[in-house]
Amino acid sequence: MNKILKYVLIGVLVLGALWAAAFFIKSNSKEAITYETQHPFISNIEKKTVATGTVIPEDEIEIKPQISGIIQKIFLEEGQKVKSGDLIATIKVVPNEQSLNQARGRVRNAELALNNTKIEYDRNKSLFDKGVISSQDFNNLQLQYDQAVQELENSKADYQIIRVGSAGGSTSANTNIRATVDGTILEIPVEEGDQVIQSNNFNDGTTIATIADLGKMVFEGKVDEGEVAKLEVGTPLKISLGAVEGKELDAKLRFIAPKGIEETGAVQFKIEGDVDVQDDIFIRAGYSANASLVLEKKDDILVIPEALLQFDSKTDKPYVEVSTGEQQFERRDIEIGISDGVNVEIVSGLSESDNVKIWNKTEPIKRGEEEGTEEAEE
Numbered sequence: 001m002n003k004i005l006k007y008v009l010i011g012v013l014v015l016g017a018l019w020a021a022a023f024f025i026k027s028n029s030k031e032a033i034t035y036e037t038q039h040p041f042i043s044n045i046e047k048k049t050v051a052t053g054t055v056i057p058e059d060e061i062e063i064k065p066q067i068s069g070i071i072q073k074i075f076l077e078e079g080q081k082v083k084s085g086d087l088i089a090t091i092k093v094v095p096n097e098q099s100l101n102q103a104r105g106r107v108r109n110a111e112l113a114l115n116n117t118k119i120e121y122d123r124n125k126s127l128f129d130k131g132v133i134s135s136q137d138f139n140n141l142q143l144q145y146d147q148a149v150q151e152l153e154n155s156k157a158d159y160q161i162i163r164v165g166s167a168g169g170s171t172s173a174n175t176n177i178r179a180t181v182d183g184t185i186l187e188i189p190v191e192e193g194d195q196v197i198q199s200n201n202f203n204d205g206t207t208i209a210t211i212a213d214l215g216k217m218v219f220e221g222k223v224d225e226g227e228v229a230k231l232e233v234g235t236p237l238k239i240s241l242g243a244v245e246g247k248e249l250d251a252k253l254r255f256i257a258p259k260g261i262e263e264t265g266a267v268q269f270k271i272e273g274d275v276d277v278q279d280d281i282f283i284r285a286g287y288s289a290n291a292s293l294v295l296e297k298k299d300d301i302l303v304i305p306e307a308l309l310q311f312d313s314k315t316d317k318p319y320v321e322v323s324t325g326e327q328q329f330e331r332r333d334i335e336i337g338i339s340d341g342v343n344v345e346i347v348s349g350l351s352e353s354d355n356v357k358i359w360n361k362t363e364p365i366k367r368g369e370e371e372g373t374e375e376a377e378e
Contacts, residue, residue, distance in 0.1 A: 044299045045338055047338050057214060058216040063180060076089075078185050183214070184214050308356050
């Protein structure tokens with residue numbers, strides 16, 4: 001009885017071991033992968049780069065006062081279109097007390113000088129009429145009198161300019177701030193009551209307004225030093241604006257900086273391009289933009305998808321596997337050219353008739369295995 005029970009237990013263990021082995025082999029067995037192939041084909045490749053930057057007006061004109069004072073009235077607002085000569089603001093003059101006193105003293109001195117000259121002129125005129133003095137002496141007195149009259153007029157005009165900002169009868173007062181060009185007012189950085197300083201040789205002066213023509217825009221961006229050598233002035237650009245979706249603007253590269261600037265460890269070169277502004281798109285100054293530039297282009301060349309490439313682990317040279325029979329492949333070293341990130345140029349090593357192995361194909365997951373994996377994760 002004990003022997004029978006012993007044999008039964010041994011039989012159960014053997015059957016259990018066989019069942020476990022069969023289950024393990026079945027669960028871990030994989031079907032042989034059938035690799036597909038693809039022919040090289042003729043296509044065009046453009047190698048592009050993208051430069052980030054902004055779209056700004058070609059020229060921004062800063063309007064500055066010709067006299068110091070306080071903003072009395074602002075007549076226009078930011079965003080308004082103006083013509084050259086349009087009145088933007090007026091300034092109330094706050095004269096310097098010392099300069100005003102000096103100008104007033106100059107007027108008084110000119111009046112005294114004129115009075116004295118007039119007395120001499122009147123006295124000698126009567127003598128000249130009687131023939132007592134010569135014509136030359138009288139002409140000299142006439143000249144002195146005329147000069148004294150002119151000096152008084154000049155001193156009074158200077159006094160008026162210092163006191164109120166303009167001389168009487170002037171066609172354009174210094175206190176009137178006017179547009180000097182046609183365009184759109186981008187910014188008025190001052191408010192009524194602000195004190196402003198005139199522009200002179202020692203000071204840029206206070207900016208009253210900034211005006212630009214928004215019909216003449218320029219893309220300003222930067223490119224990496226590894227790509228700048230491939231650019232040429234006149235290269236066409238495609239400008240995408242961050243604020244305007246689904247629209248691209250044409251542009252033409254007009255400037256490449258001769259000197260780079262290091263930023264975060266990389267040398268960047270400034271570029272500029274003339275933007276062809278479309279009438280149906282309103283572009284505001286300072287829009288962020290991306291410019292797509294074609295660095296290199298080849299037409300009608302033999303290419304394959306980059307996904308078919310493999311690289312030698314030692315030499316890092318590219319190669320592919322070419323079909324020699326039913327699911328049989330051999331390695332073939334190739335030479336590649338430019339790439340656009342999807343397709344790559346084949347310089348040598350392949351022809352259109354070759355069948356190139358799609359090597360990175362993965363085995364499809366079975367339904368049962370997928371469910372088992374999900375249950376294990378749960």
